Amino acid sequence: MDYGLPALQALIEHFKKLPGVGEKTARRLTFAVLDMGEEEVTGFAETLLQVKQDIGFCNRCGSLAEGEICGVCGDNSRNESIICVVERPSDVFVLENSGQFRGRYHVLHGVLSPLDGVGPGDLNITQLENRVRDEGIKEVIVATNPSIEGDTTSLFIAQLLGKYGIKVTRPVRGLPLGSSLEYVDRGTISKALEGREPI
Amino acid sequence: MDYGLPALQALIEHFKKLPGVGEKTARRLTFAVLDMGEEEVTGFAETLLQVKQDIGFCNRCGSLAEGEICGVCGDNSRNESIICVVERPSDVFVLENSGQFRGRYHVLHGVLSPLDGVGPGDLNITQLENRVRDEGIKEVIVATNPSIEGDTTSLFIAQLLGKYGIKVTRPVRGLPLGSSLEYVDRGTISKALEGREPI
Numbered sequence: 471m472d473y474g475l476p477a478l479q480a481l482i483e484h485f486k487k488l489p490g491v492g493e494k495t496a497r498r499l500t501f502a503v504l505d506m507g508e509e510e511v512t513g514f515a516e517t518l519l520q521v522k523q524d525i526g527f528c529n530r531c532g533s534l535a536e537g538e539i540c541g542v543c544g545d546n547s548r549n550e551s552i553i554c555v556v557e558r559p560s561d562v563f564v565l566e567n568s569g570q571f572r573g574r575y576h577v578l579h580g581v582l583s584p585l586d587g588v589g590p591g592d593l594n595i596t597q598l599e600n601r602v603r604d605e606g607i608k609e610v611i612v613a614t615n616p617s618i619e620g621d622t623t624s625l626f627i628a629q630l631l632g633k634y635g636i637k638v639t640r641p642v643r644g645l646p647l648g649s650s651l652e653y654v655d656r657g658t659i660s661k662a663l664e665g666r667e668p669i
Numbered sequence: 670m671d672y673g674l675p676a677l678q679a680l681i682e683h684f685k686k687l688p689g690v691g692e693k694t695a696r697r698l699t700f701a702v703l704d705m706g707e708e709e710v711t712g713f714a715e716t717l718l719q720v721k722q723d724i725g726f727c728n729r730c731g732s733l734a735e736g737e738i739c740g741v742c743g744d745n746s747r748n749e750s751i752i753c754v755v756e757r758p759s760d761v762f763v764l765e766n767s768g769q770f771r772g773r774y775h776v777l778h779g780v781l782s783p784l785d786g787v788g789p790g791d792l793n794i795t796q797l798e799n800r801v802r803d804e805g806i807k808e809v810i811v812a813t814n815p816s817i818e819g820d821t822t823s824l825f826i827a828q829l830l831g832k833y834g835i836k837v838t839r840p841v842r843g844l845p846l847g848s849s850l851e852y853v854d855r856g857t858i859s860k861a862l863e864g865r866e867p868i
Contacts, residue, residue, distance in 0.1 A: 477716065478733065517683050
């Protein structure tokens with residue numbers, strides 16, 4: 471559809487680069503921007519620029535940070551002897567949201583994926599080994615996604631860290647809370663049966 | 670979820686103001702922006718500002734325009750004697766996309782809705798009457814949405830323009846192409862039966 475309005479078309483194209491946004495959604499979002507007040511749109515544009523300008527990665531753990539060090543690494547009340555390894559910066563916030571973990575994090579920025587040519591050298595792994603060696607770490611929880619690549623990566627990390635004589639664990643797999651057996655996949659069902667626990 | 674990163678939180682809030690974007694989607698879009706290149710994000714922000722700066726409403730029909738007059742009103746090859754009335758600027762593009770209509774448009778910027786306090790004075794209706802009087806219009810197609818408000822509005826416009834002795838029509842209602850009777854609502858079914866046509 472040609473709108474004969476170059477700016478409009480350009481904004482549609484920008485929205486389409488976002489994940490899960492197709493042509494129709496991009497059009498709807500663009501018309502919503504046209505309906506917004508000038509101040510609101512200016513604020514939106516400035517915030518986009520600010521996010522890119524202000525936010526980088528923590529020098530220590532690779533999580534998002536506004537300065538050299540992220541909030542978790544800078545918080546002295548956290549347990550210093552336990553590290554939770556995740557694939558992406560967004561995973562840190564998911565785990566923080568659970569309120570369950572009080573240690574520190576380490577973000578790999580990806581997973582091992584030989585098919586896509588991603589090897590250990592492409593991930594933030596050397597830095598993890600340095601931290602385990604230098605920071606007196608007692609346990610590393612590898613919370614990569616429960617996928618083939620995630621599992622390959624966690625296995626690799628467990629082997630790599632084996633020589634330091636620390637505990638390397640991963641979150642247990644089983645039935646998600648609130649799920650219905652009918653809709654849970656076969657693999658999860660068999661993991662859950664295999665690891666059954668007394669009531 | 671508190672990210673402890675004000676810029677990130679602000680961008681999530683901006684995305685949440687877009688239609689159909691909730692907390693989870695807003696977070697996903699924000700992390701996608703973080704993954705984008707700096708140039709890409711700058712382009713996105715500049716386009717947002719440009720859309721608001723460059724695009725206004727056509728002085729004649731109320732459609733979107735980069736100058737005083739929109740592309741359709743400025744195109745002398747269009748049929749000057751027929752106007753299609755629509756609710757929103759985006760409707761113009763839907764109709765243009767069908768390639769079926771070669772007249773001009775008139776955008777109401779809303780529909781009559783007594784419950785929401787929207788009366789004729791709040792819509793771009795006086796200008797429509799002026800155009801019918803001054804531009805030698807022979808037919809007005811009222812293509813408001815087939816909803817209660819849309820139908821109320823089309824009835825109001827038909828009565829208003831009655832005194833000019835022109836044709837006032839609306840698109841016929843019936844079964845949408847490619848639909849299945851099973852999934853079509855009762856109202857549409859009865860309209861389609863009522864207006865049945867010879868094969």
